[in-house]
Amino acid sequence: MALALEIQGLSKTFGNGFVALKGLDLKVEEGDFFALLGPNGAGKSTTIGIICSLVNKSAGKVKIFDWDIDRDFSRAKQCLGIVPQEFNFNMFEKVKDIVINQGGYYGMPRELAVERAEKYLKLLNLWEKRNDQARGLSGGMKRRLMIARALVHEPKLLILDEPTAGVDIELRRSMWEFLKKINQAGTTIILTTHYLEEAEHLCRNIAIINHGEIVENTSVKSLLGQLNREVFILDTKDKIHHCPEKLKNYTLNIVDDTTLEVEVEKGQSLNALFHALSEENIDVVSMRNKVNRLEELFVSLVNQANTEQSAKAGGAA
Amino acid sequence: MKAQEQARAFMTIFRKEIRRFLRIWVQTLIPPVITMVLYFLIFGQLIGQRIGQMGGVDYMSFVVPGLIMMAVINNAYSNVVSSFYSAKFTKSVEELLVSPTPNYVILLGYVAGGIARGLAVGAIVTAVALFFTPVHIDNIGLTVLVVFLTAFLFASAGLVNAIYANSFDDISIIPTFVLTPLTYLGGVFFAVDALPGVWQNVTYANPILYLVSTFRYGILGGQAEVNVLASIFGIMVFVAGVFAYAMYLLSRGKKLRT
Known part of the structure; x- marks a missing residue:
């Protein structure tokens, strides 16, 4: 089985001397639904930040579908979709423009980006809001908008950083169903979450990170067997x-x-x-x-x- | 990323920038027009009539190219600095940083947006100037080249300012304390030979003078205040230097990546 993500010896020391990651190794197979768990400040978001190049690593290698993020930057990025923890879109832009523009940043023809925006906004029940400014959306809608935006170029690997934080139970469950469907359709998914029920319900494999190190990396089934x-x-x-x-x-x-x-x-x-x-x-x-x-x-x-x-x-x- | 895909990414940023300043046209296109009308009325008409001639032409004709250039400089700069800093502040710049769009395409996209606003406002101010005095362009090629390079230079500088800025206050420091004094003292309202000796030398050290004077020469013709070829070369060196520095900052992820 090919690897969707391969991390070797990943380290990060911030300017103030704080060591966030200490030689982290991680492999995620293609097609997996993988949970990255850990307490606050464990290094989950730093790891994701490095994968999507928002954080500069101090040492180590990261490969996405065998494309090195340093040497094959563009190809690695084409395979990756990111749903961050915090809202990071222009609140004054229209919902559909946010998704269509993201397609443009991935080099997609505008007609295709428009088509995909419609597809994912409909799948995530945001089509009715397509002409609204993003600031008018509820918290749950904003989270779904970030998922639609991350999917517009149909990445092979989708990473979600606490996608259901602050989302009500009903919506959380509908998001679970959506994520399960796209995973079944072939997208590899990595998610971080504080809801362990979510990881148990959705994920096949799991890694627990603490103080910048992996303390456990196994299947959910074998972990529960412990x-x-x-x-x-x-x-x-x-x-x-x-x-x-x-x-x-x-x-x-x-x-x-x-x-x-x-x-x-x-x-x-x-x-x-x-x-x-x-x-x-x-x-x-x-x-x-x-x-x-x-x-x-x-x-x-x-x-x-x-x-x-x-x-x-x-x-x- | 293939060349065609890069072109699409560039067009996406450029289109977004154009839409942004058109959407808030009351803040972006109208104020420069009002300011320029006041300048034309006060400096051009009221005071200008008493001044008579400046640089061999009537004062109104003299001041028009300088005011157009001032509008281009301010708007090219402020478009990029406010747009890019807002993207940084709201973290929406991450949409670009996580994508495969190369840094130079990001830079070109924002700079192109700044040039578009600078030239749009320049064109509007020129149209307004026609109500006060006839504007005949002596050398269209030189005029267009200088105005384009100027917009390019200050749009790139705006991006550098936006990268370094830590707050919205920081994006107005350079325009207020550097650009405005240099522009006012850069030959917009007076010819260098109207100044006493030592102040002429000080004014020749102001880079804005070369932009304004070369642009004025392109419109009015006659005797240039500065060496035109040397000015064009100097502007190009500045454009290349500032663009390269902005590119360096983006590649290093200065204040964008931790």
Whole structure:
């Protein structure tokens, strides 16, 4: 499988001495739906900035579909579409002009740019607003406008930096469906997000970045497989007053009269749990994870990396 | 990016720039006309009649080329500085920076927009001047060449200013403290030989004098105040220097890329 993105030894030290990236390596295969996660200030946006040449790297190589961004600048750029975190269009321009002009900057004939602008503005439900100034759009519409603009030259790799930040749930889900469709149609997608549910729902592979280094890079499935325990919340039909005898193999907490919190270790079966509940005549009316599974792993990996970082800093001192 | 694609990118920037200054025509095209009408009335008609002749012609005819040139300089400069700085401020310049458009196409696109506004305002001011005095162009080739090079020079300089600017205040510093004094003292309103000795030497050190005087010579003919060929060569050197510097700043990503 060809690589959509290949990053080798990417480093960035800003003028004030802050080291944002420390020799980062990353590979994303063609056709993948890839999540780049990390806490604020981890280096996600700097990495994206370097890929799209808004940030000058200090060292390392970046290739987009095997085109080096330094030596084959133009070809690399033709393969790339960017949806940044912040709105970066002229608020006084008309919606359709923003998209059509972007096509022009990629060397597209105007007729084709007009055609594509119509296609993507319709797909993203912005066609009705095509003649409005961008400043009149809602926050969600502005985000969709940036997606339409990034797609006008139909890039093979689309990078979205927190595309659903500040977007309501309904709109977020419709954006997920749209992104899934264009990924199924062959576009490789890399996204950064703080909504771990989003990464779990959309992405096949994932990299977690912290302090400018990749701390985990694997498939979402295998990452979730690393979970040693899960905590479930069970809502019961009847009141529970004491810890049931048959559930002594589980770490149990009675949250309130009708709510149980159960820790299930890796290897323990949910069937056995429900069997034990049935034997105790406890009817469960609903069940859910206490926290998002990926969130739990994310927090644990980032904490681990932070501890290692502090230990290194302590050792150096 | 192929040559044809670069041409499309250039046309996109150029078209956008033209649309921008036409959309806000009340701010871009009307004020220079009002200012120039006032200059024609006050300096040309009222004061000019008392002055009589300047540089061998009546004062109104003398001042018209200088005022046209002043309008071209100010508008070519301010178009690029305000447009490019606004793009930087709103981050919409990133639309171009992430695209495959080469830096020289970005530069040419913005400069072409500045030239277009400079020449448009120059043409309007010329048309207004016709209400006050007949304008006969002695050497059309030289006149067009000088006005074009001047617009090119100041549009490029506007981009340099926009790159360095950190706030909207910074885009008015050069026009206020450098361009306006140099223009006023650059032979727009007076002939150099009307000044006392030492001030003549000071005025010859002002580059705007060579632009205005060569342009005036192109329109009025007669005796040039400066060596015309040397002036054209000097203007071309300035154009090449400022354009190359703007290109250097763009390539380095000065204040555009972190």
